[in-house]
Amino acid sequence: MTLLKAEDLRRDYRMGTESVHALDGISFEVEAGTFVSVMGPSGSGKSTLLHLVGGLDRPTGGKVLLDGRDLAALDDESLTTLRRRELGFIFQFFNLLPTLSAWENVALPLLLDGKKLSDTKPRAVGLLERVGLGQRVDHRPSQLSGGEMQRVAIARALVADPVLLLADEPTGNLDSRSGEQVLELLRSTVTEDGKTLVMVTHDHDAASTGDRILTLIDGKLVQDDPSRAKLSETESRM
Amino acid sequence: MTTFRVLNLRRFFEHRGRTALSVIGIVIGSSLVVAVLGFFGTLTGSVEGLVQDLAGVATLEVSAVSEAGFDEKIFFDVSEVDGVKAAVPMIRTSISVQGDQGKSMSVLFLGLDQRAEALETDLGGGEQERLRSLATKPGVFVGSGLASELGIAEGDMLTFFGSAGQKSLEVLAVLGGDSGELNQGLFAAAVLPLAQATSGKTGRLDSILIVTEEGAEITEVQRSVQAAAGPTVSVDSPAQRAEQAELLTAGPRTGMLRGTGLALTVGAFVIFNTMNMAATERRGELATLRALGGRKRKLLAGFLFEAGFMGLIGSLIGSLFGYGIARELVTRIPAFYVNAVGVEMGFHLPAYAIPVALIAGVGVSVIAALVPGRKAVSVSPVGSMRPEGVLESADQTHGVAWVPTATGLVGVLAGVAMVVWGPGDTGFIGIAVMLAGFIVASYGLTYPLARATSIVAARTGVSGRLAAAAIERSPRRAWATAAAVIVATGMVVAQGGIFNNVDRSLKTIISSLGKVDFYLSTTTPDGFNVDVRLPAEWRAELEAMPGVENVGLNSFEFITFENNKVLLQGLESSVGESPSLALASPSARQAVLAGEGAVVSDRFAELYGVGEGDILPLPTPDGVYEIPVVDEVPSFAWERGLITISHEMLHQKYGRSGVSDYMITLVPEADREDIRSRLEAFGERTPLPIYVTSGTEYLAAIYATVDQINALFGSMTWVVVGAAALAIVNALLISVVERKRELGIMRALGTSRKRLRRMVSLEAAAIGLVGGIAGALVGFVLHRGIMGDVAARSGLPINYFFYPRPAIIAFVVGMAIAVAASLFPARRAGNVNIIEAIGYE
Numbered sequence A: 001m002t003l004l005k006a007e008d009l010r011r012d013y014r015m016g017t018e019s020v021h022a023l024d025g026i027s028f029e030v031e032a033g034t035f036v037s038v039m040g041p042s043g044s045g046k047s048t049l050l051h052l053v054g055g056l057d058r059p060t061g062g063k064v065l066l067d068g069r070d071l072a073a074l075d076d077e078s079l080t081t082l083r084r085r086e087l088g089f090i091f092q093f094f095n096l097l098p099t100l101s102a103w104e105n106v107a108l109p110l111l112l113d114g115k116k117l118s119d120t121k122p123r124a125v126g127l128l129e130r131v132g133l134g135q136r137v138d139h140r141p142s143q144l145s146g147g148e149m150q151r152v153a154i155a156r157a158l159v160a161d162p163v164l165l166l167a168d169e170p171t172g173n174l175d176s177r178s179g180e181q182v183l184e185l186l187r188s189t190v191t192e193d194g195k196t197l198v199m200v201t202h203d204h205d206a207a208s209t210g211d212r213i214l215t216l217i218d219g220k221l222v223q224d225d226p227s228r229a230k231l232s233e234t235e236s237r238m
Numbered sequence B: 001m002t003t004f005r006v007l008n009l010r011r012f013f014e015h016r017g018r019t020a021l022s023v024i025g026i027v028i029g030s031s032l033v034v035a036v037l038g039f040f041g042t043l044t045g046s047v048e049g050l051v052q053d054l055a056g057v058a059t060l061e062v063s064a065v066s067e068a069g070f071d072e073k074i075f076f077d078v079s080e081v082d083g084v085k086a087a088v089p090m091i092r093t094s095i096s097v098q099g100d101q102g103k104s105m106s107v108l109f110l111g112l113d114q115r116a117e118a119l120e121t122d123l124g125g126g127e128q129e130r131l132r133s134l135a136t137k138p139g140v141f142v143g144s145g146l147a148s149e150l151g152i153a154e155g156d157m158l159t160f161f162g163s164a165g166q167k168s169l170e171v172l173a174v175l176g177g178d179s180g181e182l183n184q185g186l187f188a189a190a191v192l193p194l195a196q197a198t199s200g201k202t203g204r205l206d207s208i209l210i211v212t213e214e215g216a217e218i219t220e221v222q223r224s225v226q227a228a229a230g231p232t233v234s235v236d237s238p239a240q241r242a243e244q245a246e247l248l249t250a251g252p253r254t255g256m257l258r259g260t261g262l263a264l265t266v267g268a269f270v271i272f273n274t275m276n277m278a279a280t281e282r283r284g285e286l287a288t289l290r291a292l293g294g295r296k297r298k299l300l301a302g303f304l305f306e307a308g309f310m311g312l313i314g315s316l317i318g319s320l321f322g323y324g325i326a327r328e329l330v331t332r333i334p335a336f337y338v339n340a341v342g343v344e345m346g347f348h349l350p351a352y353a354i355p356v357a358l359i360a361g362v363g364v365s366v367i368a369a370l371v372p373g374r375k376a377v378s379v380s381p382v383g384s385m386r387p388e389g390v391l392e393s394a395d396q397t398h399g400v401a402w403v404p405t406a407t408g409l410v411g412v413l414a415g416v417a418m419v420v421w422g423p424g425d426t427g428f429i430g431i432a433v434m435l436a437g438f439i440v441a442s443y444g445l446t447y448p449l450a451r452a453t454s455i456v457a458a459r460t461g462v463s464g465r466l467a468a469a470a471i472e473r474s475p476r477r478a479w480a481t482a483a484a485v486i487v488a489t490g491m492v493v494a495q496g497g498i499f500n501n502v503d504r505s506l507k508t509i510i511s512s513l514g515k516v517d518f519y520l521s522t523t524t525p526d527g528f529n530v531d532v533r534l535p536a537e538w539r540a541e542l543e544a545m546p547g548v549e550n551v552g553l554n555s556f557e558f559i560t561f562e563n564n565k566v567l568l569q570g571l572e573s574s575v576g577e578s579p580s581l582a583l584a585s586p587s588a589r590q591a592v593l594a595g596e597g598a599v600v601s602d603r604f605a606e607l608y609g610v611g612e613g614d615i616l617p618l619p620t621p622d623g624v625y626e627i628p629v630v631d632e633v634p635s636f637a638w639e640r641g642l643i644t645i646s647h648e649m650l651h652q653k654y655g656r657s658g659v660s661d662y663m664i665t666l667v668p669e670a671d672r673e674d675i676r677s678r679l680e681a682f683g684e685r686t687p688l689p690i691y692v693t694s695g696t697e698y699l700a701a702i703y704a705t706v707d708q709i710n711a712l713f714g715s716m717t718w719v720v721v722g723a724a725a726l727a728i729v730n731a732l733l734i735s736v737v738e739r740k741r742e743l744g745i746m747r748a749l750g751t752s753r754k755r756l757r758r759m760v761s762l763e764a765a766a767i768g769l770v771g772g773i774a775g776a777l778v779g780f781v782l783h784r785g786i787m788g789d790v791a792a793r794s795g796l797p798i799n800y801f802f803y804p805r806p807a808i809i810a811f812v813v814g815m816a817i818a819v820a821a822s823l824f825p826a827r828r829a830g831n832v833n834i835i836e837a838i839g840y841e
């Protein structure tokens, strides 16, 4: 089943009189339950693509279809609800709220959805255990390492049980060991929870954790390949 | 929803210091609300309380037009009128009384008889039988307050000083319970004939309370009673006394409410400033919340809830302070007010005072947070993805933002128009609108202001150029700081100008009081003691004293004129020492002294439409006496109006002998010290306190009273200046925190701590300079605008003069607070930890 579809996506930025084509006509489809990596050099438009897919920004041209719905047809209010209930974001700098404890940070999307704090605690704590932070539920972000913070952020992305996870350079700010742990965790959300994941990275090794790699250069999709992992998987099956 | 807000509130406890700074404005504003309402509630509530306690079921009251009372024969005419069920004659006056331990004081003195039972009051509190039997002996009943003040008990003797001389009476009983609490327990009562004799009003009454027949048309009865009683009395509802008291305080009350409104406007600005900072500071966080699917409305509600919570904390603390201030103010109610209403002040905080303060505090805070809140939640969720955090809002126009500038200027003009042409009560709103207009207009001028500031900063060397760059990069923050300086300096300049004008007008008008060498009086210069007079016989003795050139006479009486308490002054003077004659034309002065005319104050002419060339219908105990008004003069003496006639006429028409003040001038070579001690020796002839004051002391005492009022308002201004300084600390601290990374990089590149500190201080100094200049201009306009209103509201003859001196002070103050406020943030900037700042989290 096709979960996500981009058709001739364009995004221009006006810089004074000049216009930058950050995305220059991109089309692709993502099947539900797959892990797609988006690769490319810095400035190639990866983040821009993720913003459009996540309904954070609107395209200059083309369409994003999520589950058959055109995001352009949704008003700000509906897009907000969509982000809250159907999407999970994972950021490069974790973006945890410093005044909240780990479990409260995890519960945040549910709180934003009107749930009571006490009702959300079991699920938040359960997810923290799932990401291996059962011992850290009451810690503040400032008391956690980078890798731990990113795992809290992953738990937060999962809390509302979204269909699609979007991650922008989730390992970009981590040491290699923590990075690996985070990648493993992300992989498991696809394999174990059946989520669909789109991950932006400029790191080749990270990208190959995915099932498929989209490569962007100068706002254009130049390559769309199964990853080495996927290849070896298929090979071994044959 | 609720949960989310509770989490929001956690921030307060993590930024306790900053929260405290932000709410100071609200604390001040709401404490003034409670203080002012409590103070004026006491002034009028005490009078209302006494009216209710005394009048009971009475619906009409016949009252005298002066302290001299009216002829008791009127009682029979009145009691016969159709619709009058019962009529209760009364003596109700103030009298000086001395206990046998020597202490004396002025108290309410009542004369009643059995007819008072028709009022169904609980005077006597169930003990009527016992009191009635006691009252067969000559003697007085006293309230518990008076008993404890003078240290007296049943059986002791009390000396009363009525206008017909002194009289000693035995205390028959000290009244306890509710009736003993009448007028704070400060009263004495006797049976009617005895009370009449004691107060010097034999054959006269102060009041007749009337209980009307059920179903009778009260206005109808009122008309008939007035017709029966004749023109020497006024007939009105008993509550009229409370209304009179309220009119007396209306001027100062509106004045102080205006000050309160101004303080709340400044409080709103401080909250606005804080929430604006918070909005800037939390852009990243809000972008994340938006990306996670937080709805704008919900985030805005959280933001407003925070502001409202701050307002609530502020106004709760403020209410507590305000309660304390009100209690303190009540102990300092000027003697002349208590004299004028003849009622002891008991603290009355109106039930609505604290709710009003809380609603005002919360409302003002929420409104102030609305604009920054909307701006904050409209941050793009894309911002959450950017490694460098969210940029300054996208609308980087570099010119004047015309919408807020124009709106602000329209606000200023509307404010000026409201003050100048609007009805009296909108004057304050006008001033608040004016101030808000200035703030909004300066917001529109953010970029030019920031530009001006950065140009100033850039002229001060390398650190200055760095400071200039910082200012240009976040003009909003520069605006917030500059606006705080503008508000503070504007207040200093406006207030300095107003004080100067009040002082100057007062000094011009009352300076002639200083011509007198000595005053021999029954009261201090700030009081009008109408109960007690000095013996008239002293005059000859004083005139015969060697070294004395001239003895002038001055007495006061309160009369009821068109339902207002008007001050009536009787003068005999040959040197023009009293302002009302000193300022009148020579021919008018002669006419007054000859008993052929009256001089009225400008305010009197304005209030009642009786001025120069008109005939004044002067109410006297024997009916209306028509006298031509020969001049109008400015006067500070009495807001409800002053009438000056000759001393002889006052004595004849109002039937009381004696003199309030002897005004003594000396020959040039007289020995002043010797004369002073001889004057003081007069005090030994009477148990009552008398006061000897030199002309200079007399003026100084009046100036001191005015200075005290000025100091009260002045301290409000300085608190605002303090709050502005705190707002600046807040803004600069956030600026340092936001630029931590940049500062760290500069340190890593070899910039010295000292230079970073200099940079922050120069940023502040430049803002202080520009804000100080703009603030002085704002202050001049505010001064002009407020002055007219102060004069109109207070009824005082205050004129506007341009007065630039405070601008210099304000200018220095603006710079000083900006630089002082920058010291702590500058130290923080200098101490940035390089490693921490340039590494990510």
Ligand SMILES: Nc1ncnc2c1ncn2[C@@H]1O[C@H](COP(=O)(O)OP(=O)(O)O)[C@@H](O)[C@H]1O
Pocket: A013, A014, A015, A020, A021, A022, A040, A041, A042, A043, A044, A045, A046, A047, A048, A049
């Ligand atoms: N808000 C913006 N304004 C102007 N140009 C932008 C903006 N965001 C991104 N760009 C430009 O669009 C291009 C793509 O950016 P981005 O999607 O962030 O690249 P990547 O994530 O691949 O590094 C770059 O040239 C970048 O400078």
Ligand SMILES: [Mg+2]
Pocket: A046, A047, A048
């Ligand atoms: Mg990127």
